[in-house]
Amino acid sequence: MVTQRRQAVSTVAFIDNYCQHYYSVFEDVRHFESFKFLHLGMLSEMARKSLPEIAKMAGLKDNQTLHHFLRDALWDVRRLREIRLWLTKMFIGEREIILCIDETGDQKKGKSTDYVTRQYIGNLGKTENGIVSVNAYGVVDGITYPLMFQIFKPKNRLKEGDKYKSKPQIAVEIIQELKEWGFKIKLVLADSLYGESGDVINWLEKLQLEFIVAIRSNHGVLMPPGSRKRYNRWKAYEQKLSHRQTETRYLREIIFGQRRRLRYYQISKTNTPDPTGDESWYIMTNLSIELSLNIAQLYSLRNWIEYGFKQVKSELGWADFRLTDYESIERWWEIIFCAYLLVSIQATFFQLHAQSSPTSTSEASSSTDSDSNISQHSQHPNWESGTTWKSALNNLRLIIQPYIFYCLIRSWLTVFNIPGMKRCFLKLINFMNDFRTDPVSFSLAS
Known part of the structure; x- marks a missing residue:
């Protein structure tokens, strides 16, 4: 009897969508989840991206999970690099x-x-x-x-x-x-x-x-x-x-x-x-x-x-x-390049959005759902309207904040039962999941 592979735990939609391109690299779904959690941590505002802190921020009970993923888990870093370069080539095009x-x-x-x-x-x-x-x-x-x-x-x-x-x-x-x-x-x-x-x-x-x-x-x-x-x-x-x-x-x-x-x-x-x-x-x-x-x-x-x-x-x-071993360090650096590419792709998407942003109320009513969602997210007081890599990273960090904050306080909600707090947090996370831009898929489709 063949056991069906379970679905990977979700993080934030734009990270999940992007990481899905690398899904075939990981035979174990737990390794794919670690791959996504590392993206979440690398994109976060933490000054030092230590594995224990990333694990805590992602709500992992075992802070050795990510260390095992980098040092001992069976997956091919060369295959990961090949997919990343292929995505880059497809996105850049001619x-x-x-x-x-x-x-x-x-x-x-x-x-x-x-x-x-x-x-x-x-x-x-x-x-x-x-x-x-x-x-x-x-x-x-x-x-x-x-x-x-x-x-x-x-x-x-x-x-x-x-x-x-x-x-x-x-x-x-x-x-x-x-x-x-x-x-x-x-x-x-x-x-x-x-x-x-x-x-x-x-x-x-x-x-x-x-x-x-x-x-x-x-x-x-x-x-x-x-x-x-x-x-x-x-x-x-x-x-x-x-x-x-x-x-x-x-x-x-x-x-x-x-x-x-x-x-x-x-x-x-x-x-x-x-x-x-x-x-x-x-x-x-x-x-x-x-x-x-x-x-x-x-x-x-x-x-x-x-x-x-x-x-x-x-x-x-x-x-x-x-x-300490280079094989693990190489994996760490390669995943950083994957996260780096994610921000670069989103920066390009923000560029295109800025170029096509409506200038009047009547034009705004005819914008696409994706543009409408981004326009709503961009009302955050710390949202940056620039089109640089750094401004894209700033905006992506705002998108992942509710998920990270929820992971950090979730344990307290088991101690103090505050009616509606969990529901409100999950609703806010769902709003962040409306930011579902996947420029890679768009580029490949076109």
Whole structure:
């Protein structure tokens, strides 16, 4: 006799709808529920996303459930990644992406965690004890999408069966795999670690990809005998910054003998003849566009994206794992990328909603049910009308609040019988479930 698989416990409708795309990864319904609970916790307002706190917030009686799910449960993280990338590809469609390659690191105490050692942590700008990964993320219409990550395995921490790969080698593998997935890459942005790597540059050119990469101030260029290096005039432009007001920056082209296919530029905060190192950057590009200021604006996206990714890390709990084996850490990071994608997709949906929002009462009466529901939810005083990833996360956090609060106080309702309180909470949760946007399904259907 075949036992029918029971229905998974519901959380909040928009999370349940999104997670349903990954249902086939988990043979045990309890594992699928843990997957959903982790999404709930990662999207929550908790500053530290520890597993015990997520379990408490989700109303789980056993706080070891989530730890077991990450460390011992039988499910394939590669299959999860494949579905996430497939969803991303289907949702983005034929639109081109700007691909950013960057490494990110986090401090960790001791050496009990796999691949933790003293090494350079780029986002800290110094050598510390920590763990580092090489990450790839794309930008489409101003929204950042997570794509791939690979752990960097230092030589002194290699385990049996490991093969050492430098960060540039990992970056090449990621770019090749994304091309195999069929992502249409418009432009690649990377810092000097990759700009100074001949392997990375050679592969980008072999794949016929345009790029803008940082280079060191002492970057070497072969020049014919008798030729000289010259600097063009500074050109001013307004630099938009993701977290500060616009600044005036300056750019000039550096020509080694004569112009070549690869072009070199200096960007500075000042237009003095020789700006100091802290105020000056050097970039190399194979872009064919003639307007040099476009080069500066495009390259500036790298810093904007990098800042955005740091925000994502801090908001979703990238470094909050209390796990020591890499297989479990990889699962944690992959689920964070899934939650990251959920917010990116909803941010795009909010963009479309903002563009099509009715401007009059008569127009509002003819709006769709989905638009009407969002309009009602948007009356919350803390709802943000912006169309950024961060504003989307803020709004999603408002949607999940009633469910989380109910889970936290449910035990008290068994102690103090307050007539109607449970019923009112569940009614409010049902209102939140009216927010049932599933842009992925909409995209696939269209």
